[in-house]
Amino acid sequence: MDVFSPKERLLRTLNKQKVERPPVICPGGMMNSAIVDIMNKTGHTLPEGHKTPELMTALATDVMENTGFENFGVPFCMTVEAEVLGSEVNFGSLECEPKIQKEKYPSVDKVDFLPPGMMSKAPRVGTVVDTLYRLSRSNPDIPAIGSLTGPMSTAASLVDPMPFLKQLRRDKENSHKVLDYVSGHLIEYARLIAENGASVISIADPTATGEILGPKMFEEYAVTYINKVVDAIHELGLPVIVHICGKMESVKPQIAMLHGDAISVDAFVSLKGIKREIPDATTMGNLSTILLQFGNPEKVEKTAELLVNDKIDIIAPACGLSTSTPLANIQAFTGTVKGR
Numbered sequence: 001m002d003v004f005s006p007k008e009r010l011l012r013t014l015n016k017q018k019v020e021r022p023p024v025i026c027p028g029g030m031m032n033s034a035i036v037d038i039m040n041k042t043g044h045t046l047p048e049g050h051k052t053p054e055l056m057t058a059l060a061t062d063v064m065e066n067t068g069f070e071n072f073g074v075p076f077c078m079t080v081e082a083e084v085l086g087s088e089v090n091f092g093s094l095e096c097e098p099k100i101q102k103e104k105y106p107s108v109d110k111v112d113f114l115p116p117g118m119m120s121k122a123p124r125v126g127t128v129v130d131t132l133y134r135l136s137r138s139n140p141d142i143p144a145i146g147s148l149t150g151p152m153s154t155a156a157s158l159v160d161p162m163p164f165l166k167q168l169r170r171d172k173e174n175s176h177k178v179l180d181y182v183s184g185h186l187i188e189y190a191r192l193i194a195e196n197g198a199s200v201i202s203i204a205d206p207t208a209t210g211e212i213l214g215p216k217m218f219e220e221y222a223v224t225y226i227n228k229v230v231d232a233i234h235e236l237g238l239p240v241i242v243h244i245c246g247k248m249e250s251v252k253p254q255i256a257m258l259h260g261d262a263i264s265v266d267a268f269v270s271l272k273g274i275k276r277e278i279p280d281a282t283t284m285g286n287l288s289t290i291l292l293q294f295g296n297p298e299k300v301e302k303t304a305e306l307l308v309n310d311k312i313d314i315i316a317p318a319c320g321l322s323t324s325t326p327l328a329n330i331q332a333f334t335g336t337v338k339g340r
Contacts (some may be wrong), residue, residue, distance in 0.1 A: 071142060085104065151205065
């Protein structure tokens with residue numbers, strides 16, 4: 001029997017307080033759970049849902065009610081921030097999530113630094129914050145999670161990613177300037193999210209991976225700028241989930257430096273090992289999204305049970321869900337965590 005509301009359970013977990021069972025969530029953004037099965041069932045669809053608060057609210061509600069995830073999570077993509085700062089976006093289709101069509105700049109030394117206030121003027125940001133306002137006011141017991149694209153990934157969506165990654169070594173001065181600039185705008189976006197009812201902010205930064213950066217650059221860039229954003233969000237009074245993709249063997253000491261209230265990781269990372277090696281970490285994840293897409297409910301249930309038995313603090317998909325993921329598999333996942 002549940003003791004806490006979904007919002008209380010998640011906030012208590014992030015605050016390292018005892019709960020009767022782990023929350024089971026999917027925070028939106030990179031970890032978007034607006035799957036085709038749900039959209040076909042309800043008639044609230046993407047890409048239309050990216051652009052109006054009425055439809056985004058309806059779709060976020062559909063996702064929560066049909067999947068069993070214990071939260072609302074918006075937006076449904078990772079393109080909002082880079083679009084505001086000048087990159088071109090392809091909004092995709094029912095089956096395909098939005099992608100960056102063309103980065104605004106060819107290199108870090110060519111970036112025009114737009115003034116503060118861009119986020120508050122952007123229509124798509126307005127859609128997200130209006131949606132969070134509506135969801136949080138009408139459903140006070142359900143956590144509304146606002147999802148941000150992390151500093152490294154936003155920068156790599158603003159600057160052509162191949163030159164960007166090379167210039168992290170070759171042009172450190174301008175690389176730091178760009179990441180500091182991006183972080184400032186992300187903090188402005190986070191403030192709007194916080195002021196409009198979000199319970200938690202999630203930062204997903206798939207470009208910030210040890211496999212791409214290595215430990216030295218991961219610490220110099222990823223840790224520095226993720227923490228800059230996290231610290232500013234903490235000043236706004238909200239907890240923060242940080243998702244890092246990829247293998248972690250090379251950057252485990254640096255992972256411990258992150259200031260987030262929970263760390264979310266890919267399926268091939270041992271969360272049990274993270275708990276052992278970083279005892280203070282609040283762990284989140286990490287059911288394979290490949291299993292969710294191609295497996296069957298029975299296998300999903302068994303794997304979810306392992307996460308619960310390993311005492312993972314927050315149970316969630318390991319990464320972004322395919323839009324073709326069967327709803328039955330997601331329901332088997334969330335139902336198992338809830339003990340149903």
